[in-house]
Amino acid sequence: MAAEVSSIVDLAGDLAGTYRRTESSGRTVDPAIAEADLAALRRDGYVILENLLTPQQLAEIRADVLPLLARTGRNDFEGHATQRIYSVLNKTRSCDRIVDHPRVLALLDRLFLPNYLLSMLQVINILPGESAQMLHTDDSFYPIPRPRAALGAATIWAVDDFTADNGATDIVAGSHVWGDRLPGEDAERAPVVMPAGSCVFFLGTLWHGGGANRSADPRLALTAQYCEPWLRPQEAFTLSTPREVVREVSEDIRRMLGYSIHPPFIGQVDGMHPKRLLEP
Ligand SMILES: O=C(O)CCC(=O)C(=O)O
Incomplete structure (x- = not known):
């Protein structure tokens, strides 16, 4: 009607x-948990959500993505000793829970307007010897002056444990409220140490970057990023995702790919x- x-x-x-x-499955999360996550996020600019994936889910992700890892980055930002996989939804179903985990959606539901969008989904494998990535924010390409509310948010999921020296994401706590200020050389960058299966959720205004990998092993992770529904996502999912894939994914993911108004x-x-x- x-x-x-x-x-x-x-x-x-x-x-x-x-x-x-359609309603987000973030509504299945206990509101007390979601509100506590949100309070930490608003205070620090990030919150660590521990142990959300099972060992079996991690094994499936690893089995599917490791064979797809190939070339290293094309510039200092992508990282010359970092491997990335783009267009992940078109290559495997094993990473879907990274995108639509209810605990993540419960935060997105509270931050953004309904029908917020998936902006990016990427595998990031930081190899031994990689240097620290330049600090950046993920919504700085939207040319709206700071300080302001975040226009997007990101998760980085540890598939390997994130340790102090294996390339764990560095964050600058509290920098989400900065105006024009840029982090200096001596910026307080600190690694997000967390066990495999956990994610760090941070606001698009938070300064962060991939850490230096001083260990002997690669650091495997996935990042899913989201934006307000009135913004253009980084990945043009409506162009890149075949309709048979759109039919296969969850309604949460379908809505976030742009099958929503x-x-x-x-x-x-x-x-x-x-x-x-x-x-x-
Ligand atoms: O891999 C990481 O830990 C962070 C990478 C990142 O922020 C990026 O490439 O935009």
């Missing part, structure tokens, strides 16, 4: 007739809900 639109306020609602807005019209296809493209 068509929604009634008689004022500008109605345009902010869900106008879809057939494909109504930010009211009233952002994301429409030929004036209709994009899910019509998935009809037989």
Whole structure:
């Protein structure tokens, strides 16, 4: 049934007739846990969510992604001793829980407007000998001055344990509230030490970077990044993801790939809900 639109306020609602807005599985998380995660995130700019993946899930990820690792980075930012896999959803289903873990969605539900989007999903394997990556923030490419609310957020998931010397992500705690300030050479960068199966969730405004790998072993991780539903994601998922893959993933992931509408019209296809493209 068509929604009634008689004022500008109605345009902010869900106008879809057939494909109504779907609820995030973040709602399955105990609100007390999600609110505690959120309080830490707002205070420090990051929060560590420990032991969310089982050993079996980690083994499946490892088995699927290790054979896909090949060339090293093309510049200092990607890292000349770092291997990356892009377009992960098109290559394996084993990383889906990285994208749509309810504990992560519960935070995203509280930070962003409904139908926030997946902006990036990438495997990052930092090899022994890699130097520290330049510090950066993940939403600085949206040209809106700081200080401001984050326009996106990121997770980095440890597939190997993150230790003080194996390339664990470095963060600058509290830097999410900085204005124009840039971290200096002596920036307080500190490694996120956490066991495999955990993730660090941080705001798009937090300064961070891959750590130097001074150990003898690679450091395998995945990053999933998200953005407000009115922004352009880093990866053009609607162009790169074949419809058979879109049909296979969870409804949470489908919505975050762009099979959703930010009211009233952002994301429409030929004036209709994009899910019509998935009809037989
Ligand atoms: O791999 C990491 O720990 C962080 C990498 C990162 O922030 C990036 O490549 O944008």
